[in-house]
Amino acid sequence: MLKRIVVEGLSKDFTLHLQGGQExxxxxxxxxxxxxxxxxxxxxxxxxxxxxxxxxxxxxxxxSSGSVNIWHKGDTDEGGWVDVQSAPAQQVLAVRHSTLGFVxxxxxxxxxxxxxxxxxxxxxxxxxxxQAAYExxxxxxxxxxxxxxxxxxxxxxxxxxxxxxxxxxxxxICDYPILLLxxxxxxxxxxxxxxxxxxxxxxxxxxxxxxxIFHDEVVRQALATRIFSIPAAVSLVAA
Amino acid sequence: MSKMNIDNTQPLLQARNVSKFxxxxxxxxxxxxxxxxxxxxxxxxxxxxxxxxxxxxxxxxLQPEQGEVLFNTRDEGMVELFTxxxxxxxxxxxxxxxxVHQSARDGLRVEVxxxxxxxxxxxxxxxRHYGQIRAEAQDWLHRxxxxxxxxxxxxxxxxxxxxxxxxxxxxxxxxPRLIFMxxxxxxxxxxxxxxLLDxxxxxxxxxxxxxxxVTHDLAVARLLAHRLMVMRQGQVVEEGLTDQVLDxxxxxYTQLLVSSVLQA
Numbered sequence: 455m456l457k458r459i460v461v462e463g464l465s466k467d468f469t470l471h472l473q474g475g476q477e478x479x480x481x482x483x484x485x486x487x488x489x490x491x492x493x494x495x496x497x498x499x500x501x502x503x504x505x506x507x508x509x510x511x512x513x514x515x516x517x518s519s520g521s522v523n524i525w526h527k528g529d530t531d532e533g534g535w536v537d538v539q540s541a542p543a544q545q546v547l548a549v550r551h552s553t554l555g556f557v558x559x560x561x562x563x564x565x566x567x568x569x570x571x572x573x574x575x576x577x578x579x580x581x582x583x584x585q586a587a588y589e590x591x592x593x594x595x596x597x598x599x600x601x602x603x604x605x606x607x608x609x610x611x612x613x614x615x616x617x618x619x620x621x622x623x624x625x626x627i628c629d630y631p632i633l634l635l636x637x638x639x640x641x642x643x644x645x646x647x648x649x650x651x652x653x654x655x656x657x658x659x660x661x662x663x664x665x666x667i668f669h670d671e672v673v674r675q676a677l678a679t680r681i682f683s684i685p686a687a688v689s690l691v692a693a
Numbered sequence: 694m695s696k697m698n699i700d701n702t703q704p705l706l707q708a709r710n711v712s713k714f715x716x717x718x719x720x721x722x723x724x725x726x727x728x729x730x731x732x733x734x735x736x737x738x739x740x741x742x743x744x745x746x747x748x749x750x751x752x753x754x755l756q757p758e759q760g761e762v763l764f765n766t767r768d769e770g771m772v773e774l775f776t777x778x779x780x781x782x783x784x785x786x787x788x789x790x791x792x793v794h795q796s797a798r799d800g801l802r803v804e805v806x807x808x809x810x811x812x813x814x815x816x817x818x819x820x821r822h823y824g825q826i827r828a829e830a831q832d833w834l835h836r837x838x839x840x841x842x843x844x845x846x847x848x849x850x851x852x853x854x855x856x857x858x859x860x861x862x863x864x865x866x867x868x869p870r871l872i873f874m875x876x877x878x879x880x881x882x883x884x885x886x887x888x889l890l891d892x893x894x895x896x897x898x899x900x901x902x903x904x905x906x907v908t909h910d911l912a913v914a915r916l917l918a919h920r921l922m923v924m925r926q927g928q929v930v931e932e933g934l935t936d937q938v939l940d941x942x943x944x945x946y947t948q949l950l951v952s953s954v955l956q957a
Contacts (some may be wrong), residue, residue, distance in 0.1 A: 471945035472952060515941040516933065543920050543934050544729060564894075564916065565887030579898075 455489035458663035464520035480506045493664040498684035504667045512556045513538035526553045555630030557638045561617040563610045570605040573623045594623040614641045635666035651676045711760035719927040720746040731901045735918030743927040744907045752873045791864030795876040797856030808844040833862040854885035874906045923947045
């Protein structure tokens with residue numbers, strides 16, 4: 455199989471300086487591999503570091519040790535491995551731009567930007583022609599049942615479920631080779647949940663490597679090709 | 694945050710061990726940085742942390758006691774800003790970079806019209822055709838959302854937000870490769886801030902201009918910057934991608950800064 459993510463010896467500790475330097479070891483020496491066409495569901499009890507692991511894969515969190523190697527193909531190169539935990543900032547941004555799609559639980563609203571603009575933006579930044587980008591954005595918003603009357607409004611005032619769907623649309627509009635999903639269906643009704651499941655499965659079938667956190671058993675059943683358990687290794691050591 | 698053009702591997706601007714002292718006290722100390730074309734670097738920290746001093750050193754306005762500031766010029770490659778002649782430094786400041794001040798009044802000429810404020814910059818780089826200069830000024834007023842009918846009005850009659858947008862037009866009209874901004878939104882009302890931020894975000898991404906933005910506002914930094922440097926008492930205490938620094942702050946001071954922000 456085509457490897458897409460290779461994690462080796464990944465550890466993540468937090469030092470809480472405002473709490474008297476309390477140290478928390480959340481992840482300890484994690485090894486993980488994800489192939490194209492897989493959907494790996496991270497499964498572990500609350501607080502065991504599921505989101506932390508996902509954020510380390512995106513290099514949003516900086517690992518204390520270990521590597522996160524991502525197969526990345528830029529616009530002009532032939533592809534190769536990039537350790538996003540040690541690569542220079544410019545390279546990490548390039549990997550995120552064309553390889554890593556990340557859906558978090560919360561939408562980061564940008565003042566004055568309409569929902570439609572927000573969803574079309576990732577395609578426009580990839581150089582897709584304006585009309586095509588907006589057509590795709592409209593199609594996705596329709597599929598996710600965001601009413602047309604909301605498209606021209608910035609999503610700041612939307613409900614949690616609506617914001618989450620806008621967030622999903624904004625990522626799924628690009629065919630990222632790797633998708634990192636942190637509870638993308640958490641506050642969705644059944645119909646929308648089914649739509650999102652279809653989208654994720656379609657992405658996996660076209661060859662995307664998917665890593666996700668899904669609390670809902672139904673969603674897990676529908677998506678997972680493999681379960682990845684985090685060893686429960688949380689230790690709290692006062693400094 | 695916009696996509697960054699990364700095919701340029703040579704930095705546009707570099708600081709090496711830059712230190713500036715006031716009365717024996719370091720305003721900024723041993724600062725190193727590289728800025729690449731199209732990249733937006735945010736410098737955050739509280740008042741007195743040395744971020745504006747650093748910005749002025751980077752922009753060639755304040756000579757550091759130690760260290761070098763290198764700028765990659767179009768014709769001669771890397772030059773050190775404080776070893777070239779003052780005339781050459783001024784020419785670079787007019788043609789290759791812009792400086793947006795916190796107070797628009799420091800960056801505008803309030804006694805000449807809005808159109809002249811923009812057109813003057815074009816004339817400084819050699820434009821002579823009145824009709825073309827006026828047309829370009831008009832186009833820029835439109836791009837920063839100032840009504841074209843105000844072209845002959847004096848900026849002192851503009852609102853704070855309009856003055857700030859005019860200052861940005863004046864700085865971008867010559868298509869600089871780099872723009873320095875010192876707290877560009879600090880003096881504005883929140884609703885006006887949002888408009889300016891949106892505008893800056895679009896312009897920076899459309900024009901692929903690199904920027905160094907000094908701000909104490911972490912939300913502004915999050916929206917505009919690819920990368921952040923956190924300064925405290927003249928020292929860079931932490932740096933990284935913007936979301937890394939704000940979501941996973943490591944230094945005690947950054948943790949304090951991030952946790953002190955009011956959630957709206």
